[in-house]
Amino acid sequence: DTAVSQTPKYLVTQMGNDKSIKCEQNLGHDTMYWYKQDSKKFLKIMFSYNNKELIINETVPNRFSPKSPDKAHLNLHINSLELGDSAVYFCASSQERTGIASGELFFGEGSRLTVL
Amino acid sequence: AQSVTQLGSHVSVSEGALVLLRCNYSSSVPPYLFWYVQYPNQGLQLLLKYTTGATLVKGINGFEAEFKKSETSFHLTKPSAHMSDAAEYFCAVKNFNKFYFGSGTKLNVKP
Numbered sequence: 001d002t003a004v005s006q007t008p009k010y011l012v013t014q015m016g017n018d019k020s021i022k023c024e025q026n027l028g029h030d031t032m033y034w035y036k037q038d039s040k041k042f043l044k045i046m047f048s049y050n051n052k053e054l055i056i057n058e059t060v061p062n063r064f065s066p067k068s069p070d071k072a073h074l075n076l077h078i079n080s081l082e083l084g085d086s087a088v089y090f091c092a093s094s095q096e097r098t099g100i101a102s103g104e105l106f107f108g109e110g111s112r113l114t115v116l
Numbered sequence: 117a118q119s120v121t122q123l124g125s126h127v128s129v130s131e132g133a134l135v136l137l138r139c140n141y142s143s144s145v146p147p148y149l150f151w152y153v154q155y156p157n158q159g160l161q162l163l164l165k166y167t168t169g170a171t172l173v174k175g176i177n178g179f180e181a182e183f184k185k186s187e188t189s190f191h192l193t194k195p196s197a198h199m200s201d202a203a204e205y206f207c208a209v210k211n212f213n214k215f216y217f218g219s220g221t222k223l224n225v226k227p
Contacts, residue, residue, distance in 0.1 A: 004159070030212070041154075041204055041218040056214065090159055096213050104150055105208075105215060107159035 003027050006091045007107040013081060014116055021111045022029045023091030031055075031104070032074035034066060035090040043090070049074055050096060083114045086114045118143050118211050122218035129152045130226045135179075135194040139207030142188060148210040149190040151181055154220075155203045163205075166190065177201070197225045 006023045013019055025032060033056070034046040048056035049068040063079040074091060091108040120194045123138040140145060148167050152160040164175025171183040177200075181192045189205060207218040 041220045041222075043160075043206065043220075048213075051180065092160075102161050104165055105152075105160070107152075107161070109159045110157075110190075110205075 002109075004093055004106050004108040006089075006111050008111060009109060010112050010114075012114045012116065015081055015083060016056055017081050018079045019081060019113070020075055021089055021091075021113075023074045023076075023108060025072055025091075025093040025106070026094075027093055027106060029093040029095045029103075029106070030071055031094050031096045031103075032068065032071070033092040033094075034074065034076050035092060035107075037088040037090060037110070039087070045111070047074075047076075079115075081113075083115050086113055086115045118209055118214075118216045120207050120209050120216050120218035122194075122207050122221050124206075124221055125219065126222045126224065126225040128226060129197045131199055132196050133225065135192070135197045135201065137192040137205050137207075137223065138190065139181075139190045139218060140188055141190065141209045141216075142209070143209055143211055145211055149181075149183060150188070150208040150210065150215075151175065151179070151192050152179075152206045152208060152217075153203050154206065160206060163192070197223075197227065199225050201225055 004025045031050045033048045046065040052068045065077045068074045088110045092105040094103040123142045135180045150165045151163040154160045164173045174180045179194045
């Protein structure tokens with residue numbers, strides 16, 4: 001059983017298209033994240049949700065819109081794709097109970113997006 | 117502001133040699149510190165973490181790291197490198213539910 005699963009694993013699309021990446025975790029965690037890893041392997045936080053509530057929203061273009069239908073799912077929709085959006089997008093989850101702040105991140109396998 | 121610096125984007129060792137990957141951090145509060153490993157085309161996997169207590173932390177695959185507050189460091193070591201250790205390694209600090217990652221160190225293991 002995969003703890004954090006994302007689909008699709010690979011996505012190749014044309015500039016200007018709209019695409020979505022889905023993420024699900026079966027760990028019972030209350031917090032989920034989207035990270036972007038660029039070609040130099042640098043990891044940048046994009047969004048974080050705690051119990052379906054947006055708690056971290058870094059400087060990300062409005063073309064990126066996360067949605068969390070429930071605490072086990074966090075999807076990422078990207079409008080009007082640009083060349084610079086090409087990257088690997090990682091979903092992650094953690095348990096952030098009040099008073100216990102040392103929870104680690106559990107990562108999905110990543111979704112490699114290539115914009116042509 | 118929190119930040120993580122990993123010295124050396126590439127480290128190359130011979131099989132059986134000591135592995136030392138350096139990580140320094142800045143944090144305004146006592147940090148939680150992590151090391152993650154990323155194999156090609158995979159997600160990040162936790163190697164070990166420091167929260168409180170013993171400053172020498174043991175992780176999976178024979179890795180360990182020592183939290184040194186005076187040096188603001190959390191270097192990762194392994195006494196004897198194995199070919200399967202070749203991967204990208206990331207140090208991270210966590211403050212107030214936000215993770216800050218270093219830029220990563222690619223470990224190459226030569227036969």
